[in-house]
Amino acid sequence: MDNKDIGNNRAQGAxxxxxxxxxxxxxxxxxxxxxxxxxxxxxxxxxxxxLYDYRDKLKHVLVRHEQGATHAAQxxxxxxxxxxxxxxxxxxxxxxxxxxxxxxxxxxxxxxxISGQVPSPLLGTDAFQExxxxxxxxxxxxxxxxxxxxxEIAWAVSRAFYIASSGxxxxxxxxxxxxxxxxxxxxxxxxxxxxxxxxxxxxxIAGQVEAAAELINKAKKPFALVGQGVILSGAERExxxxxxxxxxxxxxxxxxxxxxxxxxxxNKGMLGMHGNVxxxxxxxxxDVLIAIGMRFDDxxxxxxxxxxxxxxxxxxxxxxxxxxxxxxVDVPVVGDxxxxxxxxxxxxxxxxxxxxxxxxxADEKEEYEKVIRKEIQPEGDRLLQMGEVVCKVxxxxxxxxxxxxxxxxxxxxxxxxxxYSQSRSVVTSGGLGTMGYGLPAAIGAKFGAPxxxxxxxxxxxxxxxxLQELGTIMQEKLNVKIIVLNNNYLGMVRQWQELFFNKRxxxxxxxxxxxxxxxxxxxxxxxxxxxREELDGALAEMLNHDGAYMLIANVVAHGMVYPMxxxxxxxTDIIME
Amino acid sequence: MNMQxxxxxxxxxxxENTVGLLNQITIIFTRRQLNIETLSxxxxxxxxxxxxxxxxxxDEDMIDKVVKQIDKRVDILKAYYNTDxxxxxxxxxxxxxSADLFLKMEGVEELIRKHNTRILDMNEDCVVLEKxxxxxETQSLFKELSRKIGVxxxxxxxxxxxxxxxxxxxxxxxxxxxxxxxxxxxxE
Numbered sequence: 001m002d003n004k005d006i007g008n009n010r011a012q013g014a015x016x017x018x019x020x021x022x023x024x025x026x027x028x029x030x031x032x033x034x035x036x037x038x039x040x041x042x043x044x045x046x047x048x049x050x051l052y053d054y055r056d057k058l059k060h061v062l063v064r065h066e067q068g069a070t071h072a073a074q075x076x077x078x079x080x081x082x083x084x085x086x087x088x089x090x091x092x093x094x095x096x097x098x099x100x101x102x103x104x105x106x107x108x109x110x111x112x113x114i115s116g117q118v119p120s121p122l123l124g125t126d127a128f129q130e131x132x133x134x135x136x137x138x139x140x141x142x143x144x145x146x147x148x149x150x151x152e153i154a155w156a157v158s159r160a161f162y163i164a165s166s167g168x169x170x171x172x173x174x175x176x177x178x179x180x181x182x183x184x185x186x187x188x189x190x191x192x193x194x195x196x197x198x199x200x201x202x203x204x205i206a207g208q209v210e211a212a213a214e215l216i217n218k219a220k221k222p223f224a225l226v227g228q229g230v231i232l233s234g235a236e237r238e239x240x241x242x243x244x245x246x247x248x249x250x251x252x253x254x255x256x257x258x259x260x261x262x263x264x265x266x267n268k269g270m271l272g273m274h275g276n277v278x279x280x281x282x283x284x285x286x287d288v289l290i291a292i293g294m295r296f297d298d299x300x301x302x303x304x305x306x307x308x309x310x311x312x313x314x315x316x317x318x319x320x321x322x323x324x325x326x327x328x329v330d331v332p333v334v335g336d337x338x339x340x341x342x343x344x345x346x347x348x349x350x351x352x353x354x355x356x357x358x359x360x361x362a363d364e365k366e367e368y369e370k371v372i373r374k375e376i377q378p379e380g381d382r383l384l385q386m387g388e389v390v391c392k393v394x395x396x397x398x399x400x401x402x403x404x405x406x407x408x409x410x411x412x413x414x415x416x417x418x419x420y421s422q423s424r425s426v427v428t429s430g431g432l433g434t435m436g437y438g439l440p441a442a443i444g445a446k447f448g449a450p451x452x453x454x455x456x457x458x459x460x461x462x463x464x465x466x467l468q469e470l471g472t473i474m475q476e477k478l479n480v481k482i483i484v485l486n487n488n489y490l491g492m493v494r495q496w497q498e499l500f501f502n503k504r505x506x507x508x509x510x511x512x513x514x515x516x517x518x519x520x521x522x523x524x525x526x527x528x529x530x531x532r533e534e535l536d537g538a539l540a541e542m543l544n545h546d547g548a549y550m551l552i553a554n555v556v557a558h559g560m561v562y563p564m565x566x567x568x569x570x571x572t573d574i575i576m577e
Numbered sequence: 578m579n580m581q582x583x584x585x586x587x588x589x590x591x592x593e594n595t596v597g598l599l600n601q602i603t604i605i606f607t608r609r610q611l612n613i614e615t616l617s618x619x620x621x622x623x624x625x626x627x628x629x630x631x632x633x634x635x636d637e638d639m640i641d642k643v644v645k646q647i648d649k650r651v652d653i654l655k656a657y658y659n660t661d662x663x664x665x666x667x668x669x670x671x672x673x674x675s676a677d678l679f680l681k682m683e684g685v686e687e688l689i690r691k692h693n694t695r696i697l698d699m700n701e702d703c704v705v706l707e708k709x710x711x712x713x714e715t716q717s718l719f720k721e722l723s724r725k726i727g728v729x730x731x732x733x734x735x736x737x738x739x740x741x742x743x744x745x746x747x748x749x750x751x752x753x754x755x756x757x758x759x760x761x762x763x764x765e
Contacts (some may be wrong), residue, residue, distance in 0.1 A: 198652075
């Protein structure tokens with residue numbers, strides 16, 4: 001059916017004769033694209049030449065490295081809910097996007113990457129800057145396609161956007177041969193809304209919703225796990241209605257953070273290795289566990305042999321292959337969470353679980369005493385702690401900012417201590433754990449949510465992995481707030497070395513440059529703080545500054561992210577101090 | 578993994594006829610450390626749709642996960658798995674033996690009858706025999722020939738299989754999708 005359309009020259013219904021490059025840009029515009037993150041090169045010069053004519057409709061953001069383009073597109077997609085678009089050249093341009101594509105795959109982020117390719121007669125000949133993009137990206141994309149003829153463009157591009165954004169979202173790669181960019185065709189746009197071999201959301205299976213509701217209605221100690229699926233399906237309201245009706249406390253995965261606001265009474269915090277004590281403990285105490293749009297990642301579950309064995313497990317997911325992948329499920333509910341949550345809520349009897357919900361307070365108190373207080377309100381003479389910096393920034397923005405993180409201690413500290421008041425407020429690399437993600441993702445987030453304050457927390461290690469993107473911030477005059485939690489260590493690895501490798505700090509100490517001087521060289525205002533009493537003033541200066549600002553917080557060198565459930569461990573192995 | 582829990586599964590996959598499909602399928606086996614025992618690809622009865630028949634040793638939990646991940650790929654229409662009881666299946670094997678030894682061998686007629694073997698080609702140097710059947714059957718002829726006169730060349734095809742149930746699940750699925758599409762188009 002849909003494959004038959006390829007190669008039709010559409011002589012009858014055709015509108016106009018255009019080059020393949022123009023067909024590409026027209027289709028992007030028709031798909032609602034207004035921003036492209038990219039980097040030109042030999043095999044996309046015709047496409048970039050055409051872009052020059054469309055620069056009033058398509059904003060091109062020139063990044064400093066193709067990896068930055070993909071992370072920026074991810075940041076853009078995460079905050080806006082739209083598809084992020086990347087345009088790069090062939091060969092090294094394409095291979096530099098791999099990390100971002102893999103990151104988008106594992107974190108279900110909709111992006112479309114258009115890579116140039118050598119002219120089709122040269123394919124397979126090891127031509128200059130030729131690489132097998134299809135072969136390389138097949139394992140890390142939802143779909144990938146090589147456009148060899150201009151006639152395929154409208155079809156392939158529209159199909160790419162449909163696949164990237166529907167169902168469980170993900171990355172799509174279009175490998176765009178140069179001869180297809182320059183050839184001319186009669187162009188006609190036709191939106192793809194159906195692919196016979198692809199079902200974005202599985203059919204609801206009769207009885208699943210009823211079975212789930214029955215279990216929840218009988219539950220004395222229900223507990224919900226909120227994943228990014230709630231945000232991706234726009235089911236935040238349905239989630240609140242669900243939790244409210246049956247009075248169910250909930251914990252959130254890292255990627256699910258901000259689906260519920262931080263202050264919500266049933267939001268009991270973050271799950272997983274560095275999550276809050278309450279939700280992790282209650283996972284192993286509840287009688288019914290309701291997982292919504294999450295995939296039981298090992299960083300959430302720890303040891304599967306001891307994970308929630310006492311509970312009946314209900315798993316809501318749009319991806320059939322996630323059901324039972326890691327954790328055996330008693331009641332699967334397949335479908336889009338927005339629909340399935342609402343359907344289950346309809347069948348719920350209003351309930352109160354006051355005693356159960358109140359039981360979280362003891363865990364909260366314990367965590368506060370053993371971990372949180374020391375981190376956010378340290379004794380006066382202690383060095384600056386990572387958590388207190390995060391906490392202060394969050395408060396100073398009224399808990400309304402978009403949080404972008406890098407990976408490692410800076411990430412875990414910021415997702416632990418930042419607070420959210422609206423959905424789509426967290427941009428972080430969850431599944432792949434990509435250091436260097438933060439700075440370019442913050443650029444994309446600012447383009448995706450220009451009206452919001454964007455705060456990036458990044459360590460000294462991660463910052464230097466994609467440091468060149470300061471040039472993009474300079475050129476675009478982007479108002480991004482960069483908070484560097486500088487401990488002169490690759491802190492998370494150092495933490496593991498301290499705890500599990502006998503304090504043998506192999507290759508984790510870093511001699512760092514003067515980050516403020518680097519920021520200044522890019523025309524970015526910067527300030528370095530070391531003392532607690534300087535922090536408030538510096539934060540005010542950062543937030544009042546009209547433009548990008550880098551605040552370098554020289555924090556305690558041997559800081560630790562607690563609590564910590566060691567990899568493959570269980571809740572009883574938790575390390576609190 | 579415990580070999581005893583492993584069983585031979587036949588995975589049947591219907592896909593669009595696009596370039597690179599086989600790679601998309603095999604990388605899923607690779608990630609789960611599953612060896613593909615046999616593989617056969619051909620156009621299906623439905624125009625434009627290709628059919629892959631793959632056999633692999635796995636436990637049911639693993640094969641179920643792998644098939645779901647294959648089924649999820651955009652260009653895959655449907656993937657199923659079956660055990661031998663659900664299938665009529667066949668393999669074909671070719672055996673090249675020395676003409677001289679073959680002619681001198683005792684009981685040629687008996688061997689051909691017993692194994693239901695055909696002679697496809699014969700010249701002064703060698704004879705090419707053909708046998709189709711289950712693995713054990715083609716293997717049994719191989720063993721007998723090897724023992725008696727030696728086998729110069731041997732090749733066995735991948736398994737081909739058809740389900741025993743009357744319904745063709747894919748055509749059902751396609752007609753259900755067509756109905757849905759017609760309804761959708763009618764609404765627009």
